[in-house]
Amino acid sequence: MAGQSRLRKFVQEEVKPSLIEAVRRGDYKAIGEIIAEAFKPLISSIEEEGKRIEEIRASLEEEGKRIEEIRTSLIEEGKRIEELRKSIAELRSSLEAEIRARKGEAGRLEGFIVQIMLAGQLEGWCKAFGLLLTSLPREPYRVDAVIEGEELVALVEIAKTGAEADIEQLLEGARIYEQVKGEKPNALVLFIYAERPPKWLVEEAEKHGIIVDNSPKRIARALAKIEEELRRKRAGQK
Numbered sequence: 001m002a003g004q005s006r007l008r009k010f011v012q013e014e015v016k017p018s019l020i021e022a023v024r025r026g027d028y029k030a031i032g033e034i035i036a037e038a039f040k041p042l043i044s045s046i047e048e049e050g051k052r053i054e055e056i057r058a059s060l061e062e063e064g065k066r067i068e069e070i071r072t073s074l075i076e077e078g079k080r081i082e083e084l085r086k087s088i089a090e091l092r093s094s095l096e097a098e099i100r101a102r103k104g105e106a107g108r109l110e111g112f113i114v115q116i117m118l119a120g121q122l123e124g125w126c127k128a129f130g131l132l133l134t135s136l137p138r139e140p141y142r143v144d145a146v147i148e149g150e151e152l153v154a155l156v157e158i159a160k161t162g163a164e165a166d167i168e169q170l171l172e173g174a175r176i177y178e179q180v181k182g183e184k185p186n187a188l189v190l191f192i193y194a195e196r197p198p199k200w201l202v203e204e205a206e207k208h209g210i211i212v213d214n215s216p217k218r219i220a221r222a223l224a225k226i227e228e229e230l231r232r233k234r235a236g237q238k
Contacts, residue, residue, distance in 0.1 A: 125220035143173035151230035154187035162192040
């Protein structure tokens with residue numbers, strides 16, 4: 001503002017009188033010189049302002065380049081973070097799969113230990129009642145053991161809690177045993193580890209004549225009773 005005020009004062013006090021005098025004389029050369037001289041400060045000011053504008057433009061371009069570099073760097077960093085996230089997700093998935101596999105192995109091992117323990121208990125009580133328990137290979141028989149007497153042939157499936165699939169497996173095992181051995185089992189047993197067999201399981205098993213119990217003693221006694229009845233029946237036939 002101060003520069004403009006000085007320029008206005010200069011034009012009013014110095015340039016204007018000389019310009020009027022030159023016009024009065026008709027001295028066009030002088031008019032041109034006066035105007036050129038009068039506008040030198042303005043032209044110089046415009047040139048200086050142009051230089052400052054150019055400097056600002058160049059500075060903004062440099063700042064823009066730095067911003068673009070930062071943006072590119074952030075994009076690259078984002079890609080690395082995404083790759084790291086994927087790697088972590090894959091590692092987590094792999095670890096979860098490993099944990100599930102280990103749990104499955106632990107569960108199978110626990111089931112195997114329980115099966116051996118229950119089979120040992122049942123075998124001891126069967127001997128006490130004059131019966132013999134023999135383990136069977138899962139293939140082809142699909143069941144865990146057979147308990148035999150003079151007349152008795154009972155297939156046994158040992159389970160931790162008991163399920164409908166165990167009943168189906170016993171029925172399938174009976175069909176396979178008859179095909180392989182040529183002898184139809186006359187008793188089927190589902191020996192479970194649970195504290196008490198669920199009511200629905202007992203009811204479903206009874207539909208197929210399957211004994212369900214968690215007591216090896218009661219199972220052995222029930223089979224010994226069947227053995228005795230079969231003997232009497234055989235003796236009566238004679």
